[in-house]
Amino acid sequence: MKLLVPVNFTPHSGAAVRFAIQWAAQQPVAITYLHVLNIKHPGKFDDSFYKQYYQDEMAAHHQKLEAFVKDIYSQCGAVTGNVSFQVKEGAVPYETIMAYCNEHPSIEGVVVSTAGGGMVNQLLAVNTKAFVQHSEVPVFVVPKNYKNNPIGNILYITDLRCYEEEIRTVIHFARELKANVQVLHFSEFDEIRNNEKLIEKALTTLHNDGIQFRISVPDPGLSFSNNVQAYIDQWKPSLLMMFTEQGRSLFERLMNPSKSQELTFNTSVPLMIGKKPLHQH
Numbered sequence: 001m002k003l004l005v006p007v008n009f010t011p012h013s014g015a016a017v018r019f020a021i022q023w024a025a026q027q028p029v030a031i032t033y034l035h036v037l038n039i040k041h042p043g044k045f046d047d048s049f050y051k052q053y054y055q056d057e058m059a060a061h062h063q064k065l066e067a068f069v070k071d072i073y074s075q076c077g078a079v080t081g082n083v084s085f086q087v088k089e090g091a092v093p094y095e096t097i098m099a100y101c102n103e104h105p106s107i108e109g110v111v112v113s114t115a116g117g118g119m120v121n122q123l124l125a126v127n128t129k130a131f132v133q134h135s136e137v138p139v140f141v142v143p144k145n146y147k148n149n150p151i152g153n154i155l156y157i158t159d160l161r162c163y164e165e166e167i168r169t170v171i172h173f174a175r176e177l178k179a180n181v182q183v184l185h186f187s188e189f190d191e192i193r194n195n196e197k198l199i200e201k202a203l204t205t206l207h208n209d210g211i212q213f214r215i216s217v218p219d220p221g222l223s224f225s226n227n228v229q230a231y232i233d234q235w236k237p238s239l240l241m242m243f244t245e246q247g248r249s250l251f252e253r254l255m256n257p258s259k260s261q262e263l264t265f266n267t268s269v270p271l272m273i274g275k276k277p278l279h280q281h
Contacts, residue, residue, distance in 0.1 A: 001029040001176060002104075004137075005111045006036065006097055009068055015113040015146040017072045019270055022148045027176045030082045032107075034100060035065045036093040054089075062087045076148060101137050109173075109272070111140045132244070138169065138274040146270065154181045155237035157228065160202055165277040166243050167211070173272070179239070183213045184231060186224070232269055240269055243276040 005020045007013045020031050039057050066085045073080050090096030101107050132139050154177075156170045167183070174181045185202070202213060218227040232240070 001027060002107050003029055003031045003109050003111055004034055004097070004101065004104075004107045005031060006034050006093065007065060007068060008035065008093075009064065012113050012144040014068075014072050015142045015144050016111045016140075017069055018076060018146055018148055019113075019140065019142040020111050021073060021076050021078045022151065023177070024081055025078065025148075026151060026178065028082070030084075032084045032086055032104075033065060033069050034086045034088060034097065035061055036088055036090050036096045037061050038091050039089050058087050058089070098135060101135070107137055109138045109140055110135065111142060113142045113146070114144050132273050136275060138272050140270055140272050142270045149238055151177045151238045152179050153235070153237045154179050154239045154241060155184060155232070155235060156181060156241040157184050157186075158243075160185055162243070162277045163202060166274070169243075169274055170241050171211075173241075181211050182235060182237070183211055185213070185215050186218045186227060187215050237269060240271040241274070242271065243274045 003020055003023065005016050007017065017033070020029075023029055024031060037057065039054055045053070062085060065087060069083070069085070070080060086100070088096050088100060090099075097110065101110065132141070154170065154174050156167070158166060163183075170181055173179075183202075216227070216231065218224070219230070222230065228240075
């Protein structure tokens with residue numbers, strides 16, 4: 001198992017480091033900490049000076065990255081273990097991170113942190129939702145105030161399209177972490193009647209895998225994200241999992257539950273966002 005954790009040295013980015021530390025405490029994992037550095041050419045100097053300046057900046061930030069991460073490990077009373085440090089030059093952080101993932105296909109997850117003002121609408125480490133929407137690798141979004149907490153209960157929220165493919169990813173992570181899984185589907189009464197066979201199939205499939213499946217009729221007076229938060233308060237999962245696609249996806253409903261309503265999805269629960277399989281049921 002390999003995780004990539006972008007770090008930009010702000011206090012909030014330490015949340016992603018702490019989540020990675022927690023993961024490593026539950027499962028052997030190789031972690032790469034990555035800092036993206038935009039080095040601008042000082043125009044008044046020649047290329048030979050810039051080359052040395054570039055090398056010095058990369059080395060200094062590599063040292064700073066290692067010190068930043070190791071300090072958090074020390075605060076958590078953890079040993080660094082199987083970790084590595086990388087500094088890459090790039091003008092757009094999320095593009096550099098995606099390129100790194102493409103160059104290292106063994107990476108199974110990218111851990112980023114938020115900057116506040118909402119669970120998903122401000123990604124501190126990449127500062128754009130584009131990375132989450134276009135990443136081929138599952139992205140774990142960690143709230144800025146995350147504190148180390150065992151990952152024991154996973155809540156997978158599904159629209160039931162491609163759930164058979166998605167649940168394989170959920171189970172893969174759950175088994176590695178030795179965590180329980182609960183599946184939640186929000187459905188209006190009319191939708192339950194219209195999708196009776198699909199829901200019955202999902203109930204049977206998930207029950208055979210020993211997974212609890214719940215259907216919840218959302219409160220019409222609440223936004224989608226607030227309905228999710230109400231369920232989080234009730235079941236208290238330590239990790240949420242969802243899958244997104246192009247078009248108006250579950251993720252976008254979290255980002256923009258309506259044109260007139262701002263997102264209020266403030267939670268202390270990390271959220272994994274994976275790419276929805278291409279095959280649609």
